[in-house]
Amino acid sequence: MECGVRWGRWPSPLGLSLGIGAVALAQVLVVAYHYVRLRWCATRRVQREPRPYDFSEGLKAHLGSPGGLLLMVLYLSVYWMSDAMPCSYYSFDGGVRWSVVFAQTCSQDLFMFLLHLFEHKGPLGPAFYQRSHKPHHRFVNPRLFDAFDGSVADTFCMILVPLLITSRIFDANVWEYMLFGALWSSWLTLIHSEVSHPWDPLFLRIGLGTAADHHVHHRTFVFNYGHTMMWWDWLAGTYKAPAAVRAFNDASLKPTVQGGSNYSVDSSTVDSSATEGNGPAGAESHGKRE
Ligand SMILES: [Zn+2]
Ligand SMILES: [Zn+2]
Numbered sequence: 708m709e710c711g712v713r714w715g716r717w718p719s720p721l722g723l724s725l726g727i728g729a730v731a732l733a734q735v736l737v738v739a740y741h742y743v744r745l746r747w748c749a750t751r752r753v754q755r756e757p758r759p760y761d762f763s764e765g766l767k768a769h770l771g772s773p774g775g776l777l778l779m780v781l782y783l784s785v786y787w788m789s790d791a792m793p794c795s796y797y798s799f800d801g802g803v804r805w806s807v808v809f810a811q812t813c814s815q816d817l818f819m820f821l822l823h824l825f826e827h828k829g830p831l832g833p834a835f836y837q838r839s840h841k842p843h844h845r846f847v848n849p850r851l852f853d854a855f856d857g858s859v860a861d862t863f864c865m866i867l868v869p870l871l872i873t874s875r876i877f878d879a880n881v882w883e884y885m886l887f888g889a890l891w892s893s894w895l896t897l898i899h900s901e902v903s904h905p906w907d908p909l910f911l912r913i914g915l916g917t918a919a920d921h922h923v924h925h926r927t928f929v930f931n932y933g934h935t936m937m938w939w940d941w942l943a944g945t946y947k948a949p950a951a952v953r954a955f956n957d958a959s960l961k962p963t964v965q966g967g968s969n970y971s972v973d974s975s976t977v978d979s980s981a982t983e984g985n986g987p988a989g990a991e992s993h994g995k996r997e
Contacts, residue, residue: 711797722881723787733889737896741851749962750902753922754848758901762968765852774862775855782867795878803882811887818869820939823932849925854899894935914938919949
């Protein structure tokens with residue numbers, strides 16, 4: 708169906724460009740926030756095991772992962788330019804209804820939760836898990852820049868399918884879709900952070916996704932399948948509180964200035980059981996298919 712302003716046979720790419728621009732700007736802000744906090748602010752690492760790295764290398768990996776942001780931009784561009792999105796998405800009319808932005812985020816996370824469970828325990832079995840989602844699970848102790856580091860199949864299954872379903876459920880306008888995209892992609896990045904955020908104590912209480920909640924999934928494999936909301940895990944009985952994971956720092960630990968992402972590691976203070984590298988050997992695993 709032909710909707711909105713046309714460029715000849717094609718829909719005007721203005722809304723698409725604004726949307727991609729909003730997500731890109733949000734990512735710039737997230738990366739700047741992360742740099743400032745690691746460099747100068749007192750923070751607490753989620754996990755005890757150190758994970759020093761070169762910040763510029765992390766940034767390059769984040770931007771260059773073919774299964775990540777690049778695939779999402781490609782999906783959105785094809786979906787938009789082929790006139791396949793519902794008409795409302797091409798409309799600049801009306802302001803932002805925050806209830807719609809929130810509903811899109813909830814829907815996206817619910818379908819991600821279901822597809823995430825499908826990848827881990829679905830009928831396609833271990834062979835499908837290994838090809839799709841397992842590459843993302845090599846990060847037992849993730850850093851912020853690992854957020855979109857996964858296989859193309861993983862992004863397709865767990866991100867693009869929920870995005871497609873969510874876009875068919877809600878008649879959002881271009882502003883609402885842009886805000887949803889920017890907020891949701893930033894949040895998904897932030898929950899991979901190696902240090903906790905100032906809002907995490909509040910989020911933990913009301914079941915919104917925190918960095919520690921998602922680290923529980925990376926460390927244990929069989930809990931916390933939700934990303935931005937933990938409500939689905941509460942209902943399904945698959946929620947595990949970060950405080951119950953022994954490889955994590957105590958939430959009462961005094962925050963310290965890391966001095967950057969390449970902080971030095973004092974070997975005498977490191978828990979040897981938590982330093983067996985970043986592979987499954989150091990994982991506190993509870994199930995199969997890790
Ligand atoms: Zn993850
Ligand atoms: Zn997983």
